[in-house]
Amino acid sequence: MAQDGMRKQVVIFGLVGGVLVTLLQWTEFHFVVLEHSVAIYGVLIAILFAGAGVWLGTRLLAPRERIVDRIVEIVVPAPTPKFAADDTARERLGITRRELEILEHVARGLSNREIGEALFVSENTVKTHCSRAFDKLGARRRTEAVQRSKELGLLP
Amino acid sequence: MAQDGMRKQVVIFGLVGGVLVTLLQWTEFHFVVLEHSVAIYGVLIAILFAGAGVWLGTRLLAPRERIVDRIVEIVVPAPTPKFAADDTARERLGITRRELEILEHVARGLSNREIGEALFVSENTVKTHCSRAFDKLGARRRTEAVQRSKELGLLP
DNA sequence: CCGCGCGTCATCCTTTCGCATGATTTTGCC
DNA sequence: GGCAAAATCATGCGAAAGGATGACGCGCGG
Numbered sequence: 001m002a003q004d005g006m007r008k009q010v011v012i013f014g015l016v017g018g019v020l021v022t023l024l025q026w027t028e029f030h031f032v033v034l035e036h037s038v039a040i041y042g043v044l045i046a047i048l049f050a051g052a053g054v055w056l057g058t059r060l061l062a063p064r065e066r067i068v069d070r071i072v073e074i075v076v077p078a079p080t081p082k083f084a085a086d087d088t089a090r091e092r093l094g095i096t097r098r099e100l101e102i103l104e105h106v107a108r109g110l111s112n113r114e115i116g117e118a119l120f121v122s123e124n125t126v127k128t129h130c131s132r133a134f135d136k137l138g139a140r141r142r143t144e145a146v147q148r149s150k151e152l153g154l155l156p
Numbered sequence: 157m158a159q160d161g162m163r164k165q166v167v168i169f170g171l172v173g174g175v176l177v178t179l180l181q182w183t184e185f186h187f188v189v190l191e192h193s194v195a196i197y198g199v200l201i202a203i204l205f206a207g208a209g210v211w212l213g214t215r216l217l218a219p220r221e222r223i224v225d226r227i228v229e230i231v232v233p234a235p236t237p238k239f240a241a242d243d244t245a246r247e248r249l250g251i252t253r254r255e256l257e258i259l260e261h262v263a264r265g266l267s268n269r270e271i272g273e274a275l276f277v278s279e280n281t282v283k284t285h286c287s288r289a290f291d292k293l294g295a296r297r298r299t300e301a302v303q304r305s306k307e308l309g310l311l312p
Numbered sequence: 313c314c315g316c317g318c319g320t321c322a323t324c325c326t327t328t329c330g331c332a333t334g335a336t337t338t339t340g341c342c
Numbered sequence: 343g344g345c346a347a348a349a350t351c352a353t354g355c356g357a358a359a360g361g362a363t364g365a366c367g368c369g370c371g372g
Binding site for chain 4: 111113127131140
Binding site: 096098121122124125128129141 | 317318319320321322323328
């Protein structure tokens with residue numbers, strides 16, 4: 001596409017050149033009487049071809065449309081882990097939903113008794129769930145269990 | 157800056173033109189014998205000024221560069237609160253550095269005994285620090301203290 | 313039907329925690 | 343130097359947590 005345009009323009013340029021040279025020859029025979037006309041012709045040709053050169057130059061080389069990449073930083077709100085992967089991590093560790101539910105309450109700082117009251121089960125049940133969850137997490141304290149849960153993506 | 161460059165180039169262009177015309181005059185006197193030399197001169201001038209025109213055109217009009225904004229999304233690592241503000245929050249709560257240090261270990265899931273061994277103090281000392289810190293945090297359990305510390309920006 | 317996983321609850325026991333209280337030493341500052 | 347705050351350690355006790363074990367019911371799939 002650009003190659004075709006260039007070739008076409010070169011041909012036109014050549015033709016115009018030829019025509020002008022012919023015109024020069026022709027006018028020479030008619031106005032040879034004028035001694036200094038050569039200089040005038042020279043100037044005219046110079047002006048003409050300079051103009052043509054400018055035109056050709058701009059047409060041939062100018063469309064160099066330089067694309068300048070301006071890096072625009074867009075601060076992505078925050079790739080919030082969205083927290084929906086707790087189920088995969090949970091199953092991978094063999095932790096039941098109930099146990100995770102207890103873990104969530106533990107992480108909020110509730111005592112076993114409070115958790116039992118919140119979930120309408122006995123404190124002993126909460127303790128059982130805790131023990132099992134701690135086992136699966138490799139934790140021996142509730143604070144440790146909370147920490148590991150967060151590391152493993154079980155809790156936010 | 158660009159204006160100066162353009163003006164300078166125009167002057168150069170004019171000077172070169174004048175020199176060439178003078179050269180033309182001079183050569184005319186010496187090689188006037190050649191009948192067809194005028195055509196040759198015309199062609200030479202044409203080529204010369206065409207080249208000059210191309211050069212001038214590209215230099216004068218070409219710098220038509222279009223700035224294209226390409227939106228590049230850069231995921232900012234994570235607006236991590238950097239976590240250096242723990243000192244202001246700490247002082248606001250009247251929590252001492254030592255107490256915060258103990259809190260950090262508590263958050264990692266260590267027992268009082270382990271914290272004591274890590275910091276080379278007795279378990280009783282750790283307990284005392286814990287008690288005071290819990291008081292200032294309004295917490296009654298270590299899990300609750302950890303949770304509140306994170307809410308208050310004391311811990312990451 | 314029987315086993316299995318899960319949730320539930322309980323009991324016993326040990327360890328850890330949390331709290332109160334008091335004391336001594338260290339540190340920072342006027 | 344002296345005072346106040348902070349850090350250290352101790353003792354005791356009740357509460358909470360943690361571990362081990364056993365038991366019961368329920369749903370589900372072989």
